[in-house]
Amino acid sequence: MPNNSEEFALVLKGGKTYLGRRARDMAGVWGDFSWTDLTVAPVTGYPADVCTVALAIQGNDVKIKAVTRTGTLYHTHCETNGRTVTCNAPWAAVNTQPGAVPPPPPAP
Numbered sequence: 001m002p003n004n005s006e007e008f009a010l011v012l013k014g015g016k017t018y019l020g021r022r023a024r025d026m027a028g029v030w031g032d033f034s035w036t037d038l039t040v041a042p043v044t045g046y047p048a049d050v051c052t053v054a055l056a057i058q059g060n061d062v063k064i065k066a067v068t069r070t071g072t073l074y075h076t077h078c079e080t081n082g083r084t085v086t087c088n089a090p091w092a093a094v095n096t097q098p099g100a101v102p103p104p105p106p107a108p
Contacts, residue, residue, distance in 0.1 A: 008062060008080075009033060010055040017046070017053050017066060019078060021085050036087050038064060038076065045091040047074045066091070 007030070009020040020033035039046040049069040056063040062078040062085070073094040078087035 008055060008057060010053050010064060012050060012053045015050065017050060017064065019062065019064065019085065019087065021080070023083065036078070036085060038087060042088040043076060043090065047072065047091060
């Protein structure tokens, strides 16, 4: 779980999304970021034309959102446990999209 001795960052560069993690040692010195490319296997389904990315952390789950130029929102997630980050969940479109009409409720 993220705490005051680790930091996560998300970068969109050259059409690719990278998740970074770095830790602070016992002397309070921050180390270098270790970067994970979220556009290649084992993470699959990276959307085309991503223009914005966002990061949220909940417990050991690092959630990543990406918005395409056409406005479609996608998500994936990674798991963190201690000093390891595991990213292998496929990208998937979020339903329903902002501004979309929600589907009708199921018939009784």
